[in-house]
Amino acid sequence: MTPFDSAVSDDHGDPPLAASLPQLTASLPGVGGRIKVxxxxxxxxxxxxxxxxxxxxxxxxxxxxxxxxxxxxxxxIARRLGIxxxxxxxxxxxxxxxxxxxxxxxxxxxxxRLPEVDADNVRVLSSARHGNKxxxxxxxxxxxxxxxxxxxDDAGPRAESIIAALSxxxxxxxxGDQRFGHGGxxxxxxxxxxxxxxxxxxxxxxxRRFLLRLALSSVQSSLFNAxxxxxxxxxxxxxxxxxxxxxxxxxxxQFVCVxxxxxxxxxxxxxxxxxxxxxxxxxxxxxxxxxxxxxxVLATSGLTVTDFARYRKLLPxxxxxxxxxxxxxxxxxxxxxxxxxxxxPPGSYATVLLGESMKxxxxxxx
Numbered sequence: 001m002t003p004f005d006s007a008v009s010d011d012h013g014d015p016p017l018a019a020s021l022p023q024l025t026a027s028l029p030g031v032g033g034r035i036k037v038x039x040x041x042x043x044x045x046x047x048x049x050x051x052x053x054x055x056x057x058x059x060x061x062x063x064x065x066x067x068x069x070x071x072x073x074x075x076x077i078a079r080r081l082g083i084x085x086x087x088x089x090x091x092x093x094x095x096x097x098x099x100x101x102x103x104x105x106x107x108x109x110x111x112x113r114l115p116e117v118d119a120d121n122v123r124v125l126s127s128a129r130h131g132n133k134x135x136x137x138x139x140x141x142x143x144x145x146x147x148x149x150x151x152x153d154d155a156g157p158r159a160e161s162i163i164a165a166l167s168x169x170x171x172x173x174x175x176g177d178q179r180f181g182h183g184g185x186x187x188x189x190x191x192x193x194x195x196x197x198x199x200x201x202x203x204x205x206x207x208r209r210f211l212l213r214l215a216l217s218s219v220q221s222s223l224f225n226a227x228x229x230x231x232x233x234x235x236x237x238x239x240x241x242x243x244x245x246x247x248x249x250x251x252x253x254q255f256v257c258v259x260x261x262x263x264x265x266x267x268x269x270x271x272x273x274x275x276x277x278x279x280x281x282x283x284x285x286x287x288x289x290x291x292x293x294x295x296x297v298l299a300t301s302g303l304t305v306t307d308f309a310r311y312r313k314l315l316p317x318x319x320x321x322x323x324x325x326x327x328x329x330x331x332x333x334x335x336x337x338x339x340x341x342x343x344x345p346p347g348s349y350a351t352v353l354l355g356e357s358m359k360x361x362x363x364x365x366x
Contacts, residue, residue, distance in 0.1 A: 021174055023232070024169060024170075024237060030356075030360065031358055032359070033151040042350075044100040046101060046102040046103060054128055054129055057108050057131065058105045058106070058108055061104045063104050064101045064122075067121055081114075085206075091137065091139040092139055092346060095178070143343045144340075155338045159357055162356055162357050163329055163331065171353055172322070173276075174229075175225055177362070187215070190214075194307045216315055220280070221278075223277065223279055227297050231274075237274075237322060238273065241288075242289055245257075245290070246272040246273065246275065249273060273321045276294070276320055276321075277297075277317075280315045326344055328343045340353075
């Protein structure tokens with residue numbers, strides 16, 4: 001089976017890029033249920049990498065939004081403060097159907113207009129000055145508080161078994177479906193851009209900067225998912241292969257594995273973790289067995305590294321951990337359902353953990 005079997009091809013007949021993703025806990029029954037019936041059922045709080053210093057030319061706004069997308073939040077802040085969207089800094093994108101709290105940076109020159117940001121579903125909870133604009137990735141992670149409604153009667157014991165397995169073996173660090181847009185439309189746009197069927201000018205100017213990066217990187221994300229799916233399918237999620245690019249968990253440093261026995265012991269201690277490809281011209285390539293798998297996935301997609309080089313500034317390439325270990329995990333059975341609390345590193349998706357737990361297609365309120 002190839003990494004792209006059971007996927008949906010795009011309208012132009014190109015090799016499909018989205019896979020049906022195998023789960024680590026597929027043998028364990030799920031709790032069923034529904035998430036995001038109400039926005040308050042899914043609460044996300046950003047864990048900032050640092051606090052604003054109180055001085056500088058930028059304002060860090062601690063913002064709460066309810067049922068508002070990241071793109072809509074950017075447009076709202078830009079419009080209310082009379083600034084360009086590019087003047088706004090965010091560490092990460094947050095879910096729409098949720099209550100989320102996060103830092104957003106804006107120029108300090110608009111401080112007098114801050115009360116204009118507040119609206120029915122957007123509130124500025126606090127503000128403080130800082131010397132630098134907030135950049136993507138400037139966070140330690142995200143904390144989640146999720147209510148799963150309409151679960152099975154024995155949801156508690158089922159969830160405990162699944163959570164124990166994930167805590168022991170790690171959570172496959174898939175990109176969530178929302179990364180690829182409704183019906184995969186963001187992914188299709190990215191593929192069209194990479195293959196030259198569409199151009200930057202085809203994206204409406206107000207959304208161009210935001211959507212261009214999102215669409216292009218969604219192709220990288222889909223290819224990463226395909227490699228990860230194959231590692232899960234073959235029970236090699238945290239099995240160290242010769243030629244793997246390993247990441248030191250504490251420092252983020254990377255090295256190529258030449259001694260799988262030694263590095264496997266380090267992986268079991270969570271000192272290192274295998275990584276997967278975010279393809280681009282500057283990506284550190286895996287070698288030997290691990291590299292052969294990654295190149296096979298890329299070839300199956302019909303793309304080459306040269307295609308990514310067309311957008312080298314936006315898609316330089318990097319590596320991403322294949323597995324993460326959830327932190328602060330807790331479960332509570334409530335009259336309205338099962339409450340799950342946990343924290344994940346930046347860029348990891350709560351819906352992946354919830355999918356492992358529920359074993360049903362995740363739909364917002366359906």
